[in-house]
Amino acid sequence: xxxxHVADMHINHWVPFIPNQLKWEKRTREFVRRILRKKTGEVLxxxxxxxxxxxxxxxxxxxxxxxxxxxxxxxxNHDLYxxxxxxxxxxxxxxxxxxxxxxxxxxxxxxxIPLIQRTHTFKGKTFAGDVLxxxxxxxxxxxxxxxVSNDSAYIKHQEAWNMDDVARLLYKSSAxxxxxxxxxxxDVMVTHVPPVHPSISPYSPNGCYHSTVPFLxxxxxxCGHSHLQGVFEKAGTTFHMNCVGYPNxxxxxxxxxxxxxxxxxxxxxxxxxxxx
Numbered sequence: 001x002x003x004x005h006v007a008d009m010h011i012n013h014w015v016p017f018i019p020n021q022l023k024w025e026k027r028t029r030e031f032v033r034r035i036l037r038k039k040t041g042e043v044l045x046x047x048x049x050x051x052x053x054x055x056x057x058x059x060x061x062x063x064x065x066x067x068x069x070x071x072x073x074x075x076x077n078h079d080l081y082x083x084x085x086x087x088x089x090x091x092x093x094x095x096x097x098x099x100x101x102x103x104x105x106x107x108x109x110x111x112x113i114p115l116i117q118r119t120h121t122f123k124g125k126t127f128a129g130d131v132l133x134x135x136x137x138x139x140x141x142x143x144x145x146x147x148v149s150n151d152s153a154y155i156k157h158q159e160a161w162n163m164d165d166v167a168r169l170l171y172k173s174s175a176x177x178x179x180x181x182x183x184x185x186x187d188v189m190v191t192h193v194p195p196v197h198p199s200i201s202p203y204s205p206n207g208c209y210h211s212t213v214p215f216l217x218x219x220x221x222x223c224g225h226s227h228l229q230g231v232f233e234k235a236g237t238t239f240h241m242n243c244v245g246y247p248n249x250x251x252x253x254x255x256x257x258x259x260x261x262x263x264x265x266x267x268x269x270x271x272x273x274x275x276x
Contacts, residue, residue, distance in 0.1 A: 001125050003188065004041035004068070004271040007224025008049040008243035010078065011056050016255055021055075027256075028056050032063040034258050035244070038270045043122065044068040047224040048076025048131060048192030052083060054101055061106050070122050071112045074129045075099045076192035076225060081154040094158040115190050117177040125276060128218065129190030130177060133170035134211045141207035149208055171211070178213055186218040187276055194223040198241065200230040220276060229267060231274075242272040 015027045036044075044064055050057035050073075057079065064071045079102075080095035082088045091097040099116065106112050113120050115129025136142045145152050145167060152163040160166045195213040197205040209226050216237040227245040231238060247253040250264040259269045 001043065001123060002041040002273055002275050003043045003045060003220075003222075004036075004039060004273050005045040005047065005222045005240055006035055006242050006244060006271050007047035007192070007222070008076065008227055008245055009035070009046075009060065010049055010051070010244065010246055011060060012051040012053050013246050014244075014253075014255060014259075015056070017053065025055075025059055028059045029063045030258060032060050033067075035269060036064065036067050036271055039067055040273050041271070042068065043070045043072065044271065045127075045188070045190050045222050046071065046073040047190055047222050048074050049078045049224060050076070052078055052081050054098055054105075057102050058105050061102070061112050062109060065109045065112050069111060072115050072120070072127055072129065072190055073112070074115045074190055074192055075102075075131050077131075077151050077155065081150070082156055083154055088156065091156075092158070093156045095155045096157070117174070119181075119184070119186065125187040126185060127188045127190060128181060128184075128186045130174050131170070132178065132191035132193045132195060132211045132213075132223075133167070133174045134193050134208055135167055135171035137207040144206060145208050151208070174211070175213075178217070181217045182215060184217070187220065189216075189218040189221040189223075191221070191223050193225045194239065194241075195221070196234055196239075198226055198228055198230075198239065199232045199234065200228055200241070201226055220274065229272075238274075240272065240274055244269055 015031050018024045050060050103114050117130045119128040136145045157166045157169050194210045197210050221237050221239045224243045227243045228241045247255055253259050253263050
């Protein structure tokens with residue numbers, strides 16, 4: 001089976017909101033087709049951080065469904081952001097209601113499957129996925145979470161008393177589900193947050209950019225969050241990262257414009273493929 005994958009589109013930074021919704025949707029779909037232009041797989045995996053606006057996320061999933069037999073997705077931290085008073089009112093100060101809205105509004109698309117604390121089998125291969133939330137560990141991690149990361153400012157949870165509780169609740173939910181995978185035959189894990197510090201990262205480990213797990217549940221693992229592109233191995237698992245990230249990370253990219261062929265000397269804006 002050939003699997004295409006991409007993460008961290010952050011598409012509202014590439015195709016920002018404009019009042020003309022028809023044009024905004026058209027440009028969003030054009031950007032998706034640009035990313036998928038080198039499609040070779042039967043399956044597409046989208047590992048979170050679609051947009052800070054649900055309408056775009058829904059357009060992304062709908063457009064992707066037209067190009068693949070199966071589309072799997074999970075959500076990222078930016079897919080939880082409530083950026084305005086209007087967002088907080090609409091989603092009742094509970095960020096997971098944003099994710100639920102996307103699930104409900106794409107439920108009619110038969111080949112689009114959310115991997116949110118869920119496993120699903122396609123053509124004999126089993127995929128499992130979740131956001132796999134992180135938990136800051138050191139004082140430095142917590143300081144980063146509270147004072148640098150936007151997660152602490154824009155992610156809300158109806159059962160949390162404070163910003164620290166949000167991280168703890170989301171982490172516990174992911175960890176409790178993941179523990180139940182032990183002993184299962186999983187072919188591909190899909191998470192937004194990596195379960196380990198990526199060895200291809202040029203940065204020092206930060207507990208807000210990777211989670212921790214007691215075992216690695218699959219031989220292949222697709223993840224994002226750290227805005228890296230590459231493949232690495234750890235303890236018998238091959239990790240696949242293909243994050244788009246933001247326009248300012250590229251040599252020749254701008255908002256409101258489709259990226260050209262020579263967008264950067266090292267980075268690419270295309271799906272990547274591997275075979276299982």
